[in-house]
Structure formats: structure tokens, C-alpha cells
Amino acid sequence: MRGFLLLHGYGNHRPRGHWQRWLAGQLRHRGERVRYPQLPDPDDPQPAAWLDVLDAELDELGNERVVVCHSLACSLWYLAACTGRLSRPADRLLLVAPASPSVLSELGLARFAPELWKANVLAxxxxxxxxxxxxxxxxxxxxxxxxxxxxxxxxxDAETLPGAGHLTTADGYGPWPAALGWCLNPAARFASGAPGS
Structure with missing residues (x-):
């Protein structure tokens, strides 16, 4: 059984217009198993609390685990990987708009980035x-x-979307068919699928 885990970023209270909330609804409408938790204290996130939720949510997924991370959740995923918190790997992983270490530091979130990312850890x-x-x-x-x-x-496997900002609702990323396309077919590409199209 396939399960999807959608993880949001810093300051995100899962607003109705956000593409991840839209994606969760679209996947559920198709009969998919979806987890889209509100991570604790998104305006003042603590790595330990977010890691605890990640552990619990991963345990609720089926045999095939597909994980979609946005923003700070990308760093959360890597943090879990580099600290040995993942009980087993995801089957597929989508990282959307990860922040740079300098920005995480400016926001007081450097604890989510204890090391520079390593290819072998992420792989x-x-x-x-x-x-x-x-x-x-x-x-x-x-x-x-x-x-x-x-x-x-x-x-x-990286794709760059021109002029898409941080891929938030303010940047026009409400409905995002390309994200749904990738969830249903890992070979799908994003560059040809503008939001709302």
C-alpha cells in the first residue's frame, strides 16, 4: 500500500490556498493514503519536536512511502537522515525550495542544518x-x-522553475498539477507544468 507524507515549512499553518493542502486533497480524492500533519510551533520550530512528528508519521505510511518536503521540511528530512532518525528510507523523495544555510542561520534555524548536506546521506x-x-x-x-x-x-535530479519565488501561495502556487503529476508518476517533469494549469 502506498502512502504520501507532505511536510510543510517554517511559518506554515497549512492555509487553504497552499499547494500542499491542495495536493493532499487531490491525492485523497484519488483514494491515496495521505498524511499532512501540522508540525508543532511552525513560527518557532524546534528540531526535536519536528523530528518526533516525522518519526510518528512515517510509521503510519504503507509499504511504499512517498515524501514531499517544502522549505524547512527539506532541512528536517536531511536532519533526520544525518542523525539516524529514519527507521527506513522513503521510496521517493521530493524536495521543494530548500532554504540555504545562511538564511536558516539568519532566521535562528541553524539547528536544522548541523552539517553541509552530503550526497551519500541524502541518497x-x-x-x-x-x-x-x-x-x-x-x-x-x-x-x-x-x-x-x-x-x-x-x-x-534538479529542476529550476523561472520566477517562482519560494513556491508559496504568494508566488501563485495554489493548485499545482505538476506536483500531483510527480506523485502519481515519478517520471513526470515540473518545468512544463505551471501552477493552476
Whole structure:
């Protein structure tokens, strides 16, 4: 049985218009098993509390585990991987708009990034594929597009979406059919699927 775990980022209270909430609804409508937890204290997140929720939610998924992380949840996933908190890897992993270490530090969230990401650690956290999708003008990754900062050094399948900001509702990311497409078919690409199309 397949299960999807959607993990939100910093300051996200799972608003109705957000693409992850839309995605959860679309997957459930198709009969998929979906977990979309509200992580504790999103405006003042603590790694231990978020890791505890991640542990519990992963245990509720089926045999095939598909994980979709946005923003700070990308760092949460890596933190779980590098500290040995993952009981077993995801089958597929989607990282959307990870923030840079400098921004995490500025926001007081450096504890979510105890080390520079390592390719072998991230690769071991997912059985078949890790996909990275981010923008070329994300304010939470000002040094370089995430595809260059994370994707290339880590050997990830990375796609850059032009002018998509941090991929939030403010950037036009409510309904996002390309995200649904990837959930249902890991070969699907994001670059051709604008939000709302």
C-alpha cells in the first residue's frame, strides 16, 4: 500500500490556498493514503519536536512511502537522515525550495542544518529517487538557485522553475498539477507544468 507524507515549512499553518493542502486533497480524492500533519510551533520550530512528528508519521505510511518536503521540511528530512532518525528510507523523495544555510542561520534555524548536506546521506534516505524543484529567484536561497547550491553538488535530479519565488501561495502556487503529476508518476517533469494549469 502506498502512502504520501507532505511536510510543510517554517511559518506554515497549512492555509487553504497552499499547494500542499491542495495536493493532499487531490491525492485523497484519488483514494491515496495521505498524511499532512501540522508540525508543532511552525513560527518557532524546534528540531526535536519536528523530528518526533516525522518519526510518528512515517510509521503510519504503507509499504511504499512517498515524501514531499517544502522549505524547512527539506532541512528536517536531511536532519533526520544525518542523525539516524529514519527507521527506513522513503521510496521517493521530493524536495521543494530548500532554504540555504545562511538564511536558516539568519532566521535562528541553524539547528536544522548541523552539517553541509552530503550526497551519500541524502541518497541513502530514499530508495529510488530524490527530486529537487526550486526557483531561480527564491529569496530563501539568495547565494545561488537551489539547483546549483544543492542539486549539482549532490548529484540530484534538479529542476529550476523561472520566477517562482519560494513556491508559496504568494508566488501563485495554489493548485499545482505538476506536483500531483510527480506523485502519481515519478517520471513526470515540473518545468512544463505551471501552477493552476
Amino acid at each position: 541513502a534516505s530514499a530508495r529510488s529517487s530524490v527530486r529537487l524543484v526550486a526557483s531561480d529567484n527564491d529569496p530563501t536561497c539568495p547565494e545561488a538557485p537551489a539547483a546549483e547550491l544543492y542539486g549539482r553538488p549532490l548529484g540530484l
